[in-house]
Amino acid sequence: MAQPGDGRSIGVFDSGVGGLTVLAELRRRLPQEPTVYLGDNARTPYGPRPADEVRRFTLESVDWLLSQDVKLLVLACNTATARALDDVRGRSDVPVVGVVRPGAVAAAAATRSRHVGVIATVGTVDSGAYPAAIVEADPATDVVQLACPELVPMAEAGILDGRRAESVLRAYLEPMLAADPAMDTLLLGCTHYPLLRGPIERIVGDRVAVVDSAFTTALAVEDLLDALGARAPRAPRDEASMHRVATTGDVNAFMTVAERLFGERLPQVEAIEIGVVAPLPVD
Ligand code: DGL
Numbered sequence: 001m002a003q004p005g006d007g008r009s010i011g012v013f014d015s016g017v018g019g020l021t022v023l024a025e026l027r028r029r030l031p032q033e034p035t036v037y038l039g040d041n042a043r044t045p046y047g048p049r050p051a052d053e054v055r056r057f058t059l060e061s062v063d064w065l066l067s068q069d070v071k072l073l074v075l076a077c078n079t080a081t082a083r084a085l086d087d088v089r090g091r092s093d094v095p096v097v098g099v100v101r102p103g104a105v106a107a108a109a110a111t112r113s114r115h116v117g118v119i120a121t122v123g124t125v126d127s128g129a130y131p132a133a134i135v136e137a138d139p140a141t142d143v144v145q146l147a148c149p150e151l152v153p154m155a156e157a158g159i160l161d162g163r164r165a166e167s168v169l170r171a172y173l174e175p176m177l178a179a180d181p182a183m184d185t186l187l188l189g190c191t192h193y194p195l196l197r198g199p200i201e202r203i204v205g206d207r208v209a210v211v212d213s214a215f216t217t218a219l220a221v222e223d224l225l226d227a228l229g230a231r232a233p234r235a236p237r238d239e240a241s242m243h244r245v246a247t248t249g250d251v252n253a254f255m256t257v258a259e260r261l262f263g264e265r266l267p268q269v270e271a272i273e274i275g276v277v278a279p280l281p282v283d
Pocket residue numbers: 014015016018019044045046047048076077078079080121124152189190191192
């Protein structure tokens with residue numbers, strides 16, 4: 001149970017580096033909160049993997065975070081949230097916030113036409129989690145979703161703008177926009193896509209609001225901490241020791257990709273071992 005004035009960390013999970021977009025928003029909004037981030041880089045990407053594998057990997061990763069004495073868990077990974085949120089809640093003795101509901105709330109608040117597009121990984125799209133959550137937030141909303149499997153590898157390779165990024169994005173987005181000309185909101189349903197926001201906004205134009213779940217997830221965490229009386233006490237702290245980052249993969253590779261994507265050198269990254277590395281399914 002979270003306790004009043006709880007100085008324990010917030011645990012943040014992602015399949016890899018992408019969840020740092022959510023961590024950055026949490027740290028901006030809640031600067032006094034210590035965090036521990038885990039990226040399951042040894043088994044990333046989760047997007048193309050079967051649902052039961054994503055569930056297993058997520059639970060194994062979450063077990064490690066729970067062993068770090070966290071007061072709250074954030075599933076920053078859309079695919080893990082879409083596939084495993086209920087299982088994680090069943091396992092966890094601390095509250096769990098996923099990114100799908102906050103993303104759906106952001107989209108429902110942004111749309112005027114009630115036509116929303118969602119782009120995400122194959123796993124997230126297959127789960128149907130976003131259409132269900134958006135319709136729950138506003139039952140009158142039409143949702144069109146599209147899996148964009150090329151975007152995560154492209155972003156991880158550091159291709160975040162320019163001709164190649166634009167042509168890959170156009171190939172996904174233009175047919176989507178043409179299929180629903182009333183679409184006025186595009187939800188970025190994957191941790192990596194906010195890194196491509198610039199070219200995405202240029203392609204969809206002013207008519208379409210581009211939203212993601214990072215900001216609304218941080219708000220949901222803040223509300224929950226307030227409801228539980230579990231904000232960290234405002235004690236003077238050393239920034240570096242307040243925020244731990246761990247990976248199941250190679251530490252140097254993690255730091256290289258994180259630096260490429262976020263332009264920021266991370267503090268010491270811890271290497272941890274969990275579960276068994278499994279090959280990706282072949283098409
Ligand atoms: N973190 C994943 C998500 O938000 C993207 C990367 C992956 O496929 O593992 O869906």
